[in-house]
Amino acid sequence: MKTYLTLSAIALAAAASLSSGVASAADAAPTEVPAITVTPNIGVVSDYLFRGISQNNKQAAIQGGIDVAFKEGYYLGTWASKVSDWTSGPKGDNAEVDLYGGYKTEVASIGVDVGVITYNYPGSSSGSLDKSNYHANTQEAYLGLSYGPATFKTSYVLGKNYFASTGGKDASGTLYYDLTLSQEVAPKLTAAIHAGYTDYRLDYQSNVDGKKFSYADYNVGLTYDYEGFLLGAKYYFNDVSAGTKYYANAAAADYGNGKSNLYKNTFVISVLKSF
Template identity: 60%
Template sequence: MKTYLTLSAIALAAAATLSSGTVLAQAAAPAPEYTIAYNIGATSDYRFRGLKQNGDNAAVQGGIDFAHKSGVYLGTWASNVSDWAAANASANLEMDFYGGYKTELAGVALDFGMIYYNYPGASKPNLSDTREVYIGAAYGPAAFKVSRVMSTNYFASTGGDASGTMYYDLTLSQEVMPKLTASVHAGYTDYKNGSNNLYDGGVNGSGKVSYSDYNVGLTYDYEGYMLGVKYFFNDTKPGTEGYATSAAGKKLYKDGLAVSVLKAF
């Protein structure tokens, strides 16, 4: 989902095909037709766009990625989540299914795709399942991604039509020491309101959900295990806080620190 703990299968394939200086004279090995990569990890605080997805509990996560040398890719990813994130679905599980196309133009890496966030076992009508399309671009240490909601739902935030909601994601990352990478993220959720939305100032008068989220972090590669730490903070509004407060009264928008570990195969 969401803010993935995954490594791109395409990136893994590229790393696997790098030649050392001792074999440069040899003919380059052809790129494989496709690669399949697996990942598994855990985090002390699973956040999506700044908001806690599993209350104050840790989450176990993992996924599978398929990448063709043409640039086409498919993948799936899953995590345990709280009743709030899953809209009281019986499984308390999030499953993401995504696919797209990656290419490069004038040194800029481009990514076009779509993703379906699914919460198995949610009651009908399902107010959690969300579909988005996205466009991403990366150059050097900077990556920018824009996502647009295509479904009526937006993660159980609405009783109306939230289609057209946008998310803007800017992330800067740079290796600052061998195997140690620092990152800075800024995001903005531009929430589009339908006539019956619960947080549009109509039903409960709490105002729009739109808000900014930020995080800073470090990731260390320890013998193939990616060890991470991030600090999250948000610029919330009353509408955001009304949406991101669980039935038990937990404030899921609060600032906080998360540690994580990821292993890719």
């Protein structure tokens, strides 16, 4: 469940802030954009949260990926992380592997990013205790718009699954709205604030037990660039519903260390590096 502000996105936001008001395009020496740019990245987080919910039972996780960007604006990549049994299924492989691709451009000073992403959990197709489909694999299309420090992104669920919440029913059309503000506040120090909303479409925004599932999630954080290592600190808090609490509950022994409050407010630190 790849976080929207990835390593490269944070770095780009910081670079944009550094360049703003410091030097004009006319002052900068022209540089040739390479035909293909390959950027691997690796990181460690004290807890892996996605849309406000812990994906690794409130434990640390190693993550990493590789992005390939073409000068025409097209890009593709992959990203992986360790996850818990609750995320991938009690019989899953405790891994998330995302594949994504899209196109970035600029229209009237507004950045445009359109693409698709598939969130894959190896072993989840037989991840339930009875070896049935855990319905974790999820596919989304997205559209992102950015202007200055602000980025707004909408994600649309293409398939029936929505991260093991459907019980085999159809949650296609579920939407996620993401507004992020990011600004450099001191040399190499970037502050960011995020607000997101999950608009769940199954059973009129309810999950399988009939309780309302749609909810809002928020986080605020700082990222410091220390010689190419991005050191992050972020606080997450949510406006969860009864359905969200029912869904994000891993108290059963089948789900690793049995955390029941995967939606609880939490503080996360991270170290990320791109090459």
